[in-house]
Amino acid sequence: ETGVTQSPTHLIKTRGQQVTLRCSSQSGHNTVSWYQQALGQGPQFIFQYYREEENGRGNFPPRFSGLQFPNYSSELNVNALELDDSALYLCASSVKTGNTEAFFGQGTRLTVV
Amino acid sequence: ELKVEQNPLFLSMQEGKNYTIYCNYSTTSDRLYWYRQDPGKSLESLFVLLSNGAVKQEGRLMASLDTKARLSTLHITAAVHDLSATYFCAVERDMRFGAGTRLTVKP
Numbered sequence: 001e002t003g004v005t006q007s008p009t010h011l012i013k014t015r016g017q018q019v020t021l022r023c024s025s026q027s028g029h030n031t032v033s034w035y036q037q038a039l040g041q042g043p044q045f046i047f048q049y050y051r052e053e054e055n056g057r058g059n060f061p062p063r064f065s066g067l068q069f070p071n072y073s074s075e076l077n078v079n080a081l082e083l084d085d086s087a088l089y090l091c092a093s094s095v096k097t098g099n100t101e102a103f104f105g106q107g108t109r110l111t112v113v
Numbered sequence: 114e115l116k117v118e119q120n121p122l123f124l125s126m127q128e129g130k131n132y133t134i135y136c137n138y139s140t141t142s143d144r145l146y147w148y149r150q151d152p153g154k155s156l157e158s159l160f161v162l163l164s165n166g167a168v169k170q171e172g173r174l175m176a177s178l179d180t181k182a183r184l185s186t187l188h189i190t191a192a193v194h195d196l197s198a199t200y201f202c203a204v205e206r207d208m209r210f211g212a213g214t215r216l217t218v219k220p
Binding site for chain 2 (some may be wrong): 033035041042043045048055058084090092099100101102103104105106107
């Protein structure tokens with residue numbers, strides 16, 4: 001098991017609502033990346049946070065936003081939920097200048113109805 | 114825009130056979146990752162390849178990287194059922210993933 005934990009593990013929301021997902025990074029890691037994985041597809045990069053600032057963003061609308069805290073944990077916020085937002089949301093922690101892999105949390109399964 | 118393509122997308126093989134999964138990417142990158150995902154689970158790191166010509170092996174899996182060709186391969190030797198999973202390659206420090214190769218190993 002990695003040291004990356006995500007909460008909650010499962011979540012059901014109604015279209016139009018807002019949701020916050022949380023990720024605690026592995027000890028010693030200073031970078032958190034978020035991914036959306038729809039069923040049967042590869043993870044899609046949402047954004048990355050380093051030293052509490054956004055450090056790269058994929059092709060996702062502004063209603064997807066995030067935070068990183070001084071302890072390097074992170075939140076993903078999604079506003080105005082749409083049905084297509086239903087997916088597995090994964091966070092990965094890593095060391096910004098390191099040459100090792102990123103470690104993934106177990107994911108949050110979000111269902112929008 | 115960076116594109117990462119894997120092939121095949123689906124692979125069914127017999128136990129004991131060898132096969133190779135390919136990962137092509139469209140722009141230069143200083144690193145390539147391979148991950149494994151079991152159904153309903155998160156991603157498990159297999160390899161990080163950091164330089165041209167890098168080769169890494171773990172058990173029945175061997176990964177290589179050719180940065181000039183923008184190509185990585187994941188070779189499976191003498192497949193066993195436990196290797197059945199989806200395999201992803203990813204490129205760049207923020208990891209842009211391919212679509213994955215769903216591998217099924219049959220007795």
